[in-house]
Every structure is written in structure tokens, then in C-alpha cells.
Amino acid sequence: MSGNNPFTPVFGKVPPYMAGRQDVIGPITQALEEGSNSPDIATLLVGPRGSGKTALLSYLAVEAQGRGWVAANVTASRGMLDDVVQQCREGASHLLEEKDGSRLTGIQLGSVSLQWERGVQNPPNWRSLMNGITDELAKTDTGLLITVDEVDPRLEEMRHLVEVYQHFMRENRKVALVMAGLPHNVSLMVSKYTTTFLRRAARHTLGPVPDYEIAEAFRLTVLQGGREIEPDALAAATEAIQGFPFMFQLVGYRAWNASPGERGVSIDDVRAGIVMAKAELKSRVFDATLSTLANGDIAFLAAMLEDEGDTLQSDMARRLNKSSSHVSTYKRRLLDEGVIEEPRRGRLRFCLPGFREFLLEEGV
Ligand SMILES: Nc1ncnc2c1ncn2[C@@H]1O[C@H](COP(=O)(O)OP(=O)(O)OP(=O)(O)O)[C@@H](O)[C@H]1O
Ligand SMILES: [Mg+2]
Known part of the structure; x- marks a missing residue:
């Protein structure tokens, strides 16, 4: 007798078996074992739509919890800092209750995070709040993993989280950070924020699984x-x-x-x-991707359709009747969007499987 359908065609859902990705999971779980000095303790995951970013973050959170860490999973959005606090509280409550029932109220998480929610003029200092939490966790040598999905460098709270995390690192707090996003957003974050650890953070591209x-x-x-x-x-x-x-x-x-x-x-x-x-x-990936592209991006992709295999970047200026700097700009944009890839310098191809055929059918 067969059971229920075991496949999970739902965005963000952790599948019963992860295909591949051991090259990402391995170093991060090892960092969780080793604690705060590992270079993989802060990691960036980059990948196009449907490549498995959200599933991987959830998977890593479960791995962390299995090693006794507290995990706070948030999506970059307004209120994300408060969300981190709430999740720490939920994740740590049983642990703190078991070890020392009175400590949690000692940090007064509830009242402070509520102030934040209500948009009080001077929001509570998130850094000192998190210091309180990590101090408490340190008493039982418990680490904290923060995962941030859908990285959005334009958000103030996102920047604040990254800046405060830099202090956690300096202070040797046992806090791991894994952030995931579309290539464009992750690149923008790394170039826009001045925090040096981001540049040094481990970075994995979630390409096709063998x-x-x-x-x-x-x-x-x-x-x-x-x-x-x-x-x-x-x-x-x-x-x-x-x-x-x-x-x-x-x-x-x-x-x-x-x-x-x-x-x-x-x-x-x-x-x-x-x-x-x-x-x-x-309907669920290609149409959505196409609708986010500008006319210049689409013209670039249309010019790539002439080739059945890889496109040579050197052919593109002539095809588009534009300067080579125009070609470089649009190449960069489409690489960052996760629509094309550059397997070798000057060679371009579509990276979402079937996207080329889709564009042909759409007649772009
Ligand atoms: N390694 C994997 N092996 C098999 N299935 C996977 C794997 N990773 C993710 N999936 C499945 O693929 C689908 C897409 O995963 P997920 O939602 O994590 O992608 P994503 O990169 O976050 O996409 P988006 O950018 O749209 O948010 C889900 O149905 C998930 O269950
Ligand atoms: Mg996702």
C-alpha cells in the first residue's frame, strides 16, 4: 500500500530528501559544532527563484536546534528585528525554564518588544536587548542562529541587524547568521553596507544540483x-x-x-x-520572472535567443546595436537577477531550465 504523495511542490517547504547542497550544509553545520570562531559562522546563500534558498534556511535551523542551538528564522521586512526577539523567546523558553525559570522575565522581553511593535519614538535598543538574550544563552553555552530570508538591502532594519551582528562577532558571542536572497539583492547588500564582515562572509551560489x-x-x-x-x-x-x-x-x-x-x-x-x-x-516561475524585467533586460534576452547554445558576449553589441558598456551593464543586471549565468568569461547562457524555450514561445 502506498502512502501520501511525499513530494513538496510548495515554496519554502523542506523536502523529505534534499537533493545535493551538502557543500553548503556541511561547512555550516560544522561551524555550528565549532562555535563562533569558524569562518562559516556568517554565510550568504545566493540563488534564483525556486533554487531552494528558503528550504535550506529552514533545514539549517532544524540542524542547529538538533545541536542545542536556538534558531530565529525571519524574512527581511519591517518588524524583522522584533521578530528575531520573539523567536528567541519562543525558542529559548523551555530551555531557560528548565535551567532557571526566572531568567526569562528578567530580560523583560515582552514589554520591550511590544514597544517596538507600537512604533514608540525611541525603539528599544535592539543591540542591548540581544546582548541580554545572548548573555543568558551563554550561561548554558547555547548558541543562537539567525536566518534572514529574502535579503533586502534597502530596509533600515536589515542594515541594523548586520551592523549589530558585527558587534556580536567582535564580542565573541555564539551567534551564527545565514542570509539568503536573489543574487542582485545580495550583491547590492555587500556593496552598499560598509560592514567588512559581509565581504569576508562565506558565500554559496545555489546552482543546479548534479x-x-x-x-x-x-x-x-x-x-x-x-x-x-x-x-x-x-x-x-x-x-x-x-x-x-x-x-x-x-x-x-x-x-x-x-x-x-x-x-x-x-x-x-x-x-x-x-x-x-x-x-x-x-505560470509560477517564468511569468513572475518576466514581469520583473525592464525593457532593456528583455531586449538583451531576446538577442541571446539567436543562439541555441551559449551566447558570446562579444556578439551582443552588434546584435543590440549598442555600446559594449551597455552590454556589460545589462549582463550584470541579468546575472544579478539570476536569469542568466556566465559559465566562462564572455560566455552567457540562461540559468533557469526551460526559460529560453519559454521566451521563444512568448515571442519576446
Ligand atoms: N535540495 C532540494 N532538493 C529537492 N527539493 C528541494 C530542494 N530545495 C528546495 N526544494 C523544493 O524546491 C521548491 C523551492 O524551494 P524554495 O521555496 O526553498 O526556493 P527559493 O529559492 O526560496 O525560491 P524563491 O526565491 O521563490 O523564494 C520547494 O518546493 C522545495 O520543497
Ligand atoms: Mg524563498
């Missing part, structure tokens, strides 16, 4: 749900997924539902799943 890791995670996910997948079906799924985590979940979810009562997931199930997954990828 096929063998996709295939293994796919097979294990199917098994987890109580079914099996035939080798030809697995090969077809892997080929269609092209290393892209969101596509992994879409193909898996739809292929599973093609004949949920069967023991095996067949190649026909996978083929049907791929058709539906492609349509969903279009």
Missing part, C-alpha cells in the same frame, strides 16, 4: 512514500528536472499522482508529470 544527486534524492523520496520508481522513469525525470529543485518537486508530485494506487512509478507517469510540471513552472 544529476546523480537529483536521481538519488528522487528515488529515495518515492521510496519514502511507499512506492518504487523504474530506472527508465527515473532517468526521464532526472533529465526533465535539469538540476532545478522546484522542478524536482513538480515533476515528482505530478508523476506520483498519475497513478497513485500502483506500486511502481512508470515512465508514462513521469511523462505525464513532466507535461504538467512544465506548465506549472511557466
Whole structure:
């Protein structure tokens, strides 16, 4: 008897099996083991839509908690600093209660964070509030992991968090920071903020996951749900997924539902799943990406469509009838948006699988 569909085609959802990403998870979990002196204690994750940033942050938070750390997961937005405080309180309450019931109220988290929420003229000093919390945690040698999703360098609170974190580091507090965002936003943050640790922070790009890791995670996910997948079906799924985590979940979810009562997931199930997954990828990722692009970006991409393989940057000035500095500017923008990649200097290609075909169909 097979179980429920084990695939998770939902943004932000941690999948039962993470395909790949050990190169990111490994150093960070090691930093959590070692404490505050590891260079990986502050890490930036960069990736296009659907590459698995949010899922990875949640995964890392669970890893941290499993090692006795308190984790505060927030999204860059107004109120994020207060959110960090609230989550510390929730995450640490049982621990502090067990160790010493009176300490938590001693920090008076509740009243101070409420002031912040109400927008009192002089908001509580977030740094001293966090110092109080980390002092308390230090008594039991408990670390704190702060994760920030959807990095937005234009937010004052974002800047404040980064600046205060620099002090945590200097003071040797056991606080880890992992921030994730679209390439453009992360690059902007690093160049805009003067804090030096950001420049030195470990940085990982969440590119395509290698096929063998996709295939293994796919097979294990199917098994987890109580079914099996035939080798030809697995090969077809892997080929269609092209290393892209969101596509992994879409193909898996739809292929599973093609004949949920069967023991095996067949190649026909996978083929049907791929058709539906492609349509969903279009509406949920490609249309959204296209709508954020400026006319100049779209003209640049349209000029790239002439090539079936990689585009040479040196061809672009002529095709667009623009200067080479114009070409460099738009290349940079599209790299930062996570739409194209530059596998070798001067060679460009689309980085979201299927996006080129989508643009052709849209007739841009
Ligand atoms: N390593 C992975 N292996 C398999 N599936 C994954 C992996 N990482 C993420 N996923 C799945 O991929 C989908 C997209 O993940 P997630 O929402 O984390 O992407 P994201 O990079 O945060 O996207 P966005 O930029 O739109 O917020 C989700 O359905 C998630 O379950
Ligand atoms: Mg996300």
C-alpha cells in the first residue's frame, strides 16, 4: 500500500530528501559544532527563484536546534528585528525554564518588544536587548542562529541587524547568521553596507544540483512514500528536472499522482508529470520572472535567443546595436537577477531550465 504523495511542490517547504547542497550544509553545520570562531559562522546563500534558498534556511535551523542551538528564522521586512526577539523567546523558553525559570522575565522581553511593535519614538535598543538574550544563552553555552530570508538591502532594519551582528562577532558571542536572497539583492547588500564582515562572509551560489544527486534524492523520496520508481522513469525525470529543485518537486508530485494506487512509478507517469510540471513552472516561475524585467533586460534576452547554445558576449553589441558598456551593464543586471549565468568569461547562457524555450514561445 502506498502512502501520501511525499513530494513538496510548495515554496519554502523542506523536502523529505534534499537533493545535493551538502557543500553548503556541511561547512555550516560544522561551524555550528565549532562555535563562533569558524569562518562559516556568517554565510550568504545566493540563488534564483525556486533554487531552494528558503528550504535550506529552514533545514539549517532544524540542524542547529538538533545541536542545542536556538534558531530565529525571519524574512527581511519591517518588524524583522522584533521578530528575531520573539523567536528567541519562543525558542529559548523551555530551555531557560528548565535551567532557571526566572531568567526569562528578567530580560523583560515582552514589554520591550511590544514597544517596538507600537512604533514608540525611541525603539528599544535592539543591540542591548540581544546582548541580554545572548548573555543568558551563554550561561548554558547555547548558541543562537539567525536566518534572514529574502535579503533586502534597502530596509533600515536589515542594515541594523548586520551592523549589530558585527558587534556580536567582535564580542565573541555564539551567534551564527545565514542570509539568503536573489543574487542582485545580495550583491547590492555587500556593496552598499560598509560592514567588512559581509565581504569576508562565506558565500554559496545555489546552482543546479548534479544529476546523480537529483536521481538519488528522487528515488529515495518515492521510496519514502511507499512506492518504487523504474530506472527508465527515473532517468526521464532526472533529465526533465535539469538540476532545478522546484522542478524536482513538480515533476515528482505530478508523476506520483498519475497513478497513485500502483506500486511502481512508470515512465508514462513521469511523462505525464513532466507535461504538467512544465506548465506549472511557466505560470509560477517564468511569468513572475518576466514581469520583473525592464525593457532593456528583455531586449538583451531576446538577442541571446539567436543562439541555441551559449551566447558570446562579444556578439551582443552588434546584435543590440549598442555600446559594449551597455552590454556589460545589462549582463550584470541579468546575472544579478539570476536569469542568466556566465559559465566562462564572455560566455552567457540562461540559468533557469526551460526559460529560453519559454521566451521563444512568448515571442519576446
Ligand atoms: N535540495 C532540494 N532538493 C529537492 N527539493 C528541494 C530542494 N530545495 C528546495 N526544494 C523544493 O524546491 C521548491 C523551492 O524551494 P524554495 O521555496 O526553498 O526556493 P527559493 O529559492 O526560496 O525560491 P524563491 O526565491 O521563490 O523564494 C520547494 O518546493 C522545495 O520543497
Ligand atoms: Mg524563498
